[in-house]
Amino acid sequence: MSKSMICSCEDVTADDVRHAVSRGYCDVESVKRYTGFGTGICQGKSCLSAVASLLEKEKALKADAVVPFTPRPPLFPTELSLLASAPVDESLPPIGGVPQEVDAFPQALRPEGPVPAKAKVVIIGGGVMGLALAYNLARSGETDVVVLERGYLCAGASGRNGGGVRMQWGTPALVELAKRSIDVMKGFAREMGINVWLRQGGYLFLARKPEVAKRLERNVALHNRYGVPTRLVTPDAARDIVPGLTMKGCVAASFNPEDGVIFPWPFLWGYAQGCRKKGVRVETYTEVTGFEVSGGQVRKVKTDRGDIACDTVVLASGAWSPQVAKLVGVDLPNEPHRHEILSTEPLKPFLGPLVSVLDSGLYFSQSMRGEIVGGMGDPKEPPGLNMGSTLRFVSRFAHALMEQLPQVGHVKVLRQWAGCYDVTPDNNPILGRTPGLDNLLQMSGFVGHGFMMAPAVAERMAAWMITGESDELFTRFNLRRFAEGALEREDMIIG
Ligand SMILES: Cc1cc2nc3c(=O)[nH]c(=O)nc-3n(C[C@H](O)[C@H](O)[C@H](O)COP(=O)(O)OP(=O)(O)OC[C@H]3O[C@@H](n4cnc5c(N)ncnc54)[C@H](O)[C@@H]3O)c2cc1C
Structure with a gap:
């Protein structure tokens, strides 16, 4: 019984669910993240009800607190090349998006008893x-x-982001902070006892316009002053770093081999676990x-x-x-702006760095699980707390990605979601x-x-x-x- 498979896409057993519960991750959204169930090809269609009934049977949750996790588009794994063919009107702002995530969590999930006085x-x-x-x-x-x-x-941006960690910034304050953060990340698994999948494959920034290329050039000098080994690379050298990259329309690039990607969820759990222990x-x-x-x-x-x-x-x-x-x-000048992101089916390792076209805001990397994870800002996105996903985003993203990496057109998108940037002036x-x-x-x-x-x-x-x-x-x-x-x-x- 303990080895009964609940999610065959992600190899999650009944015992894995019980382990999540024993760690305090009892609601369906948390169990999904802690075990990975429902994040594979079936998107929870074959495992959600099994997890829900196990949680109820084990009395991990009250019956009315057993609510399904938020469904994510696309309905079926869909090839990037097909998604890229959906028409987009760049002159109009994106509207709506699905699902419109509820603004209030079910009351039944609220813990019993008061908070400390x-x-x-x-x-x-x-x-x-x-x-x-x-x-x-x-x-x-x-x-x-x-x-x-x-x-x-x-639930917030910390669980919805791309996990990119880089020292390539434009001001000394951020270069120094990022440098220190990456040091902490390197020792995090040892200190907190949780694997955060840090992979330092570098960040490769691409520039299209001459003024963006100038920005990269200026910043390389700044990084080097702070001991960050960023270097300017020619389009040919960039193609050596990422074989198959077209560099279409790009005139320059910068590369820091010490930047990388991390898996955000265990990073949060590590801190939470460390907090509770203390x-x-x-x-x-x-x-x-x-x-x-x-x-x-x-x-x-x-x-x-x-x-x-x-x-x-x-x-x-x-x-x-x-x-x-x-x-x-108190009035704060921050504005929330939706940013959409997606993840594909897993592939064998083929992509070292996170690649970003600085002019358009396209970025993509390969996670330790093998998925391509990427997003792209939309200059027409209006401010607001919107976390819905749109066909417009996948189409724009797939188009821009295939322009730089045409060989991934056959790769299928498994999941898209969105979070909000917390933008200051x-x-x-x-x-x-x-x-x-x-x-x-x-x-x-x-x-x-x-x-x-x-x-x-x-x-x-x-x-x-x-x-x-x-x-x-x-x-x-x-x-x-x-x-x-x-x-x-x-x-x-x-x-
Ligand atoms: C799509 C996307 C990609 C990103 N990519 C990267 C990246 O590659 N690298 C990177 O470093 N950053 C990235 N970011 C940004 C990063 O995720 C955020 O800057 C960071 O997570 C912010 O953390 P936070 O704790 O301030 O906010 P959050 O993680 O949003 O946490 C705020 C929390 O406050 C809670 N809250 C709100 N109101 C209340 C209330 N009234 N009472 C109690 N709780 C409340 C919310 O539920 C939320 O969980 C990305 C963001 C997005 C959306």
């Missing part, structure tokens, strides 16, 4: 930022910390609904499971941060104290690169919070800069 630090958002910060606080001795997450771990409370399916403020301080955080009195509150709610900040009367984060509410700390606005910034930012933020020593990161990227017009522009943005 008091905590020194309350962190709002259980994405990579919130969890990494909580872990670093606990590691430095501050364990009276509660992380509040309205959904499951991985006594931090990570409360999923618990939504922040308001605040109690007096004397220029946040006194209490209100949730749908009761209030928490606190000394410090950290706003780490990603693309939802402006919405949460509004609850306490200068493409840099918002960190540090909130003017007028001193104990409300900001930790948002990481656009499309928060995953690779989180380990380093969280380390520095925990040290800054605990020691009280000044750190220029929290003045450089303070919310105040938008009112003062002291923007810190970053121009190595994909999409």
Whole structure:
């Protein structure tokens, strides 16, 4: 019985599901991610009901909490070449998308019992930022910390991203942060006891327009000054790095062999597990609904499971941060922008680096499981918290990918999804104290690169919070800069 196969696409047994439950991953979305069931060719058509009934039978979930995971298009595995033939009107903005993910999680998933009545630090958002910060606080001795997450771990951008990690940035601050983060990632499996599938195959940036090529050239010099071995490469040399790459329309490229890709989900679970081991409370399916403020301080955080009195509150709610900040009367300049992404069937290893055409925002890499994972920004995408998937995206992406790598036309897309970039006016984060509410700390606005910034930012933020020593990161990227017009522009943005 224990070896009964539940998901034959991904080799998931009944025992694998029980193991996920024993680790605290009891709801269907979390079990899907923890075991991989439903992520293969059948997309859950043959295994979802088996997992649901096992969860109910094992009493891992109340009957009304057993709800199916969000279905992902396409309905059937579909070749990139076919998808590329769907017509796209580039003059119109993308509309809608499926599924329109619900804005509220089922009440039955909410844990029973209240949240703790008091905590020194309350962190709002259980994405990579919130969890990494909580872990670093606990590691430095501050364990009276509660992380509040309205959904499951991985519900936000941290569970929806491309896993790209790179040191190729346009400003010293981001080069240094990314460099430190990649160092942390290299030791993560050892420290946290979880495999995060880091593969340093490099990042190959391609430039079409001369001004973009100039940007690469300028940044190579910056990277080298900070010990990052990026080099400019000719189109021919780029074809040697990625055999089969056409370099169509491209005039230059830059390559850093130390950049790479990571699997985002276990990275979050590693931090969450580390937090819990050290006594931090990570409360999923618990939504922040308001605040109690007096004397220029946040006194209490209100949730749908009761209030928490606190000394410090950290706003780490990603693309939802402006919405949460509004609850306490603070205006943030961040705007959510949908970004779509997809994954194909697995292939034998053939692609070393993550490749990105900087001009168009196309990017693609090969994961350790062998899938091509990639996305592309859409200049017509309007702001808004939309996480639906469109045929327009797969068509634009497939077209742009096949222009650079025509041999993948026969490869089938298995799954597409979307998440929101948390975009600030200068493409840099918002960190540090909130003017007028001193104990409300900001930790948002990481656009499309928060995953690779989180380990380093969280380390520095925990040290800054605990020691009280000044750190220029929290003045450089303070919310105040938008009112003062002291923007810190970053121009190595994909999409
Ligand atoms: C398609 C896509 C591709 C990307 N690719 C990359 C990449 O290759 N490399 C990279 O470094 N970055 C990438 N990013 C960006 C990266 O994913 C984000 O910058 C990062 O995950 C942000 O982490 P976060 O913790 O700030 O936000 P999130 O992960 O979004 O976490 C915020 C959490 O707050 C919770 N929340 C919201 N409101 C409330 C409330 N009221 N109460 C309680 N909880 C609440 C949400 O449910 C959410 O889980 C990509 C993003 C997308 C969408």
